[in-house]
Amino acid sequence: DHRALPAPEGRMQTGIDYVAARTPMEEQLEQIWKKVLGLPKVGVKDNFFEIGGHSLRATTLVAHLHKELDIEMSLREVFQHPTIEQMAEAVAGREQSAYASIPILKQSAYxxxxxxxxxxxxxxxxxxxxxxxxxxxxxxxxxxxxxxxxxxxxxxxxxxxxxxxxxxxxxxxxxxxxxxxxxxxxxxxxxxxxxxxxxxxxxxxxxxxxxxxxxxxxxxxxxxxxxxxxxxxxxxxxxxxxxxxxxxxxxxxxxxxxxxxxxxxxxxxxxAWQQGEVHSRRMGKQEAYWLETFRGNIPVLDLPTDYKRPSIRSFKGNTLEFVLDKQMSEGLRQ
CATH class of the missing domain: 3.30.559.10 (Chloramphenicol acetyltransferase-like domain)
Structure with missing residues (x-):
């Protein structure tokens, strides 16, 4: 029964031949990847998302890169450079950004x-x-x-x-x-x-x-x-x-x-750390972008629903229960 099996945690068969790290940067990235993915062995040509990686683990990977190598990498870049080989090339020569831990607040009333x-x-x-x-x-x-x-x-x-x-x-x-x-x-x-x-x-x-x-x-x-x-x-x-x-x-x-x-x-x-970031130059640029995007009249989201949108928002709803036969549920699953 396939569905009764737990999700595989070990190294998956991707058809990619194992290639060991060849440079100091690839070796450092390999150690971080193994830690994040919980794998004993990772090759430089393995795709992060084909050997157990997903968006949450990619976020953890980004944090480890910053903390251990002083390298800032966006989540988008992880998707664009999903192998150690590509990632090492992408960060080569990149200016280092010192990692700073979130500070602990002094005790306060609120x-x-x-x-x-x-x-x-x-x-x-x-x-x-x-x-x-x-x-x-x-x-x-x-x-x-x-x-x-x-x-x-x-x-x-x-x-x-x-x-x-x-x-x-x-x-x-x-x-x-x-x-x-x-x-x-x-x-x-x-x-x-x-x-x-x-x-x-x-x-x-x-x-x-x-x-x-x-x-x-x-x-x-x-x-x-x-x-x-x-x-x-x-x-x-x-x-x-x-x-x-x-x-x-x-x-x-x-x-x-x-x-x-x-x-x-x-x-x-x-x-508190996040709200401190809100006042940074980067957040200011993002705020300016969205203020410009939503300047003027914002169009109403007019989805084709069974009933007209009420003048006052309502949370009233209902639950409809029904049973799918095996053929339809299997079709949906496929």
Missing amino acids: YPVSSAQKRLYILSQLEGGELSYNMPGAMTVEGALDRKRLEEAFRKLIARHDTLRTGFELVNGEPVQRIHETVPFAVEYVQASEEEAEVHVREFVRPFDLRQAPLLRVGVIELKPERHLLLIDMHHIISDGVSMGILTKEFIRLYEGADLPPLRIQYKDYA
Whole structure:
């Protein structure tokens, strides 16, 4: 069953003969590529995107190039020069740009928000959109569940990550993030049958008050003594898809009793660093470009939909459920 197999992590067969690094730059790039891709061996003619690379790993690659070789390379350039051989030629003679770590902020009553957080703060104020940026998830847990250990693992996560102790408010008309030393937290427990569980899941997802940290809630539905549903709901202003993966891995390790290494920086440090960049010359040029592009009347996006666009934005919708037969689903998959 092909679909039951995990994604391949080892070196893929691309039909390209292995060619070893021939210059110091190619050797340095090879070491970075192996680290980013998790491969024991990489040839200079291998294509990054054919041996396990994708856009997120390309972003990590760009960061390592800057940090270890003082070379700035854009994401677009990685796509344009996807082999070590091409990349080495592209950076040859390029002026070095010293890497500077994101600085750690001094303690303050509140901190600036990132561009993404500012956008989500504004969107969350729209009437009818109270649940639009909730990030709920549910997992089935088979086997014995230690409630005390589970709650303790989440408390350690909350203590570890500032974002899980962050609330948002306006100061002088600007949204800011306020990080609390401690926040009230308890796992919501309930016993229910399989049939009743769906109602509890629906009731679990409800609006967050962005001022009140944590913007995270956790619930456990006991279906049987050794079968539970673990429910998690977070607001998008403190988390995203990548964050969820990190939190899940860390939660499992903490539940198993492991100690995690301390974090050098927190999200507030990144937000302040990013907002400092906003005032740079480069950001100023980009802002000028978009102001020029959108000068004058902006055309209305007029998509051919079943109903006319309402005069007031609405978040009302519906869910339609239907079943595809095997032939159609297989056709779609192909």
